[in-house]
Amino acid sequence: MQSARKFAKKHGWSYAFVLPSMVTFCIFVLFPVVWSLVISFQKYSLSRGGVWLDPVYQNYVDAFTTQGGVFVTAIRNTLIYSAVTVASNVLIGLILSSLIQPLGFRLQSFFRAAYYLPAVTSAVVIGMTWRYIYNGQWGLANYLLEKVGLEPLRWLSNPDIALGSITLSTVLTIPATAVVLFSAAMGSIPKEYYEAAELDGAGPIRRWWNITLPLIKSVTLYLAVLYTIASFEVFEKVFVMVPSGVANSTQTIVTQVYQNGFQQFNYGVAAAQGFVLFLMIAVVSVFQFRALRSDVEY
Amino acid sequence: MILRPNRALTWLFLALTTVIALFPMYWLFVMALTPIGTIPPSTPALFPDPFSLSNIVRLLTNAKDYLRWGANSIFVAGTVTLWHVLFDTLSGYAFAKKRFPLRSVFFWVILSTLMIPAQVTLVPLYIVTRQLGLIDNLFAVILPGTAAVFGIFLMRQYIQTLPSELEDAARIDGCNEFAVFWNVILPLCKPAIAALAIFSFVRNWNDFLWPLIILNKSINYTLTVGVAGLQGEFSTDYGIIFAGAALAALPMIAFFLAFQKYFLEGVRMGAVKG
Numbered sequence: 334m335q336s337a338r339k340f341a342k343k344h345g346w347s348y349a350f351v352l353p354s355m356v357t358f359c360i361f362v363l364f365p366v367v368w369s370l371v372i373s374f375q376k377y378s379l380s381r382g383g384v385w386l387d388p389v390y391q392n393y394v395d396a397f398t399t400q401g402g403v404f405v406t407a408i409r410n411t412l413i414y415s416a417v418t419v420a421s422n423v424l425i426g427l428i429l430s431s432l433i434q435p436l437g438f439r440l441q442s443f444f445r446a447a448y449y450l451p452a453v454t455s456a457v458v459i460g461m462t463w464r465y466i467y468n469g470q471w472g473l474a475n476y477l478l479e480k481v482g483l484e485p486l487r488w489l490s491n492p493d494i495a496l497g498s499i500t501l502s503t504v505l506t507i508p509a510t511a512v513v514l515f516s517a518a519m520g521s522i523p524k525e526y527y528e529a530a531e532l533d534g535a536g537p538i539r540r541w542w543n544i545t546l547p548l549i550k551s552v553t554l555y556l557a558v559l560y561t562i563a564s565f566e567v568f569e570k571v572f573v574m575v576p577s578g579v580a581n582s583t584q585t586i587v588t589q590v591y592q593n594g595f596q597q598f599n600y601g602v603a604a605a606q607g608f609v610l611f612l613m614i615a616v617v618s619v620f621q622f623r624a625l626r627s628d629v630e631y
Numbered sequence: 632m633i634l635r636p637n638r639a640l641t642w643l644f645l646a647l648t649t650v651i652a653l654f655p656m657y658w659l660f661v662m663a664l665t666p667i668g669t670i671p672p673s674t675p676a677l678f679p680d681p682f683s684l685s686n687i688v689r690l691l692t693n694a695k696d697y698l699r700w701g702a703n704s705i706f707v708a709g710t711v712t713l714w715h716v717l718f719d720t721l722s723g724y725a726f727a728k729k730r731f732p733l734r735s736v737f738f739w740v741i742l743s744t745l746m747i748p749a750q751v752t753l754v755p756l757y758i759v760t761r762q763l764g765l766i767d768n769l770f771a772v773i774l775p776g777t778a779a780v781f782g783i784f785l786m787r788q789y790i791q792t793l794p795s796e797l798e799d800a801a802r803i804d805g806c807n808e809f810a811v812f813w814n815v816i817l818p819l820c821k822p823a824i825a826a827l828a829i830f831s832f833v834r835n836w837n838d839f840l841w842p843l844i845i846l847n848k849s850i851n852y853t854l855t856v857g858v859a860g861l862q863g864e865f866s867t868d869y870g871i872i873f874a875g876a877a878l879a880a881l882p883m884i885a886f887f888l889a890f891q892k893y894f895l896e897g898v899r900m901g902a903v904k905g
Contacts (some may be wrong), residue, residue: 344732346808350725353718356782361778362744364757365752372754379761429648432641437892446891447649451656453887453894454880455837461862461876462659464780465869471673473658497822507652513898566748569839587840590750595844600754607751617747 373604384516399593404606407584414585415564416498421504422560423553427509431541433512441466445513454510456569463502464489464574489575492582498584499574504566511556520546558621562614586610611623637684656880662879663687667701667870669888686870687878693871695876696849696866707842707853708835716824716830723786724816728795733889745802760845767851782827785900789823790816796894800857820878826897830888833883854879 373392375383386392397404433444451459466473467488475485476577488498521546529539568587586606594603662671663686664679725731726738730871754773765771793816801811839855847850852860858879865871887894
């Protein structure tokens with residue numbers, strides 16, 4: 334008793350401080366994740382609850398085979414979108430932050446703010462804007478095509494190019510986080526490194542290649558993972574740009590989870606597809622963790 | 632740093648990317664302020680010609696719940712933000728400065744869930760919400776939002792850098808642990824709290840999938856859900872849709888311009904993706 338009181342006196346406040354966060358965390362993250370895993374092996378209905386499937390992994394089979402295997406197409410679409418946008422976001426972020434780095438403080442701040450401004454608006458509004466930019470009759474995109482003498486495109490209604498149009502809209506959205514983080518990382522590299530290299534006769538490109546790039550490696554990796562995860566989860570944009578789906582050509586993993594779970598009410602399959610997404614993100618995260626651990630800091 | 636092959640080319644590139652960054656939003660606002668009949672003008676104008684608020688008037692008279700959506704969004708994002716400011720700071724402080732049994736276990740459990748996509752929890756959360764009869768209830772939007780853990784990391788990182796001498800002095804003066812937190816830690820955390828509050832607010836203001844799933848009646852929609860719905864409801868009245876989207880973007884843009892410094896500082900603190 335004595336020691337319990339002593340323990341409470343010593344640590345009681347600490348537990349009280351973390352309690353609210355831990356409670357909501359357990360209720361709204363930990364418990365649903367575990368239950369979701371259970372549901373992914375069950376046939377679940379709101380009236381009758383969950384019944385274990387036989388074979389128990391049936392939802393995972395169904396996840397890939399329902400509606401003629403749309404989910405496979407959805408994964409493929411998501412991976413294409415991801416590969417293009419991650420590469421372009423990191424590259425454009427790197428180029429832009431390298432270009433604004435030599436500028437004065439005020440100009441740097443101006444560009445960072447200009448790039449960041451659109452990022453504070455919701456993906457819904459951005460997606461809607463692009464939907465109308467891509468409008469076949471009066472959209473801005475076709476106006477520009479016409480100006481340079483090209484044929485107008487059916488950007489979002491042609492199944493062959495709809496996914497490409499959505500991807501392009503993300504590529505053309507300046508990767509604000511990358512610019513800010515790259516700028517911060519480049520700003521923290523000691524000036525002496527560059528001065529020493531300059532004395533040794535290294536030109537600006539070589540200094541950038543041999544000093545800047547290696548020293549921002551960990552930020553680059555962090556951003557790559559950040560954008561990979563965000564692109565795996567792409568939903569809002571697709572949902573507002575092509576509500577009809579254009580013959581499944583723009584299905585992504587999360588639009589599938591949404592459809593199966595909350596339009597078809599096939600909870601088990603939606604949960605299983607959610608875990609496929611989880612697995613993909615886990616692989617990327619583990620890769621990041623290993624790469625960062627082996628990283629040599631300066 | 633220091634990549635300048637050609638100054639003119641650099642400036643051209645920076646100017647071009649600035650235009651690319653800002654033009655879609657700008658175009659949205661021009662369209663929102665241009666009177667639009669059945670088909671919007673196909674030649675884009677740099678300025679609304681003629682300038683008119685008719686789309687906005689039509690929006691507010693036809694989409695009767697629009698202002699209510701805005702109020703719902705403020706309520707949702709504000710409540711979640713308040714929660715995070717208070718309790719993330721509290722637990723961030725405990726994780727940063729206190730030593731107590733299971734501390735690292737708690738922390739690693741929280742840390743490991745950072746990579747769990749929110750989409751995985753949708754099905755169980757929906758089932759529970761249905762069974763508790765909380766469909767169409769704004770508190771069902773708010774509650775899962777309180778479980779985001781990025782704020783705990785942000786505050787822990789920040790509080791770790793604060794010196795412990797002040798806390799010790801307050802303890803010697805007879806403050807209990809909560810008084811130490813309230814009087815010493817909290818005031819020192821202002822920059823981090825500003826970043827946390829801003830990001831939490833923007834994040835929840837922009838949140839879409841979960842409210843889309845559990846809100847059915849128009850009057851309960853948050854702004855993102857309502858605005859996305861305009862596309863279906865007024866499919867051919869583009870003026871209303873443009874006005875709705877532009878008005879929904881406006882508060883966040885104003886918010887950003889007012890608190891720019893904290894936004895960019897917050898990104899640097901590694902708070903969020905965006």
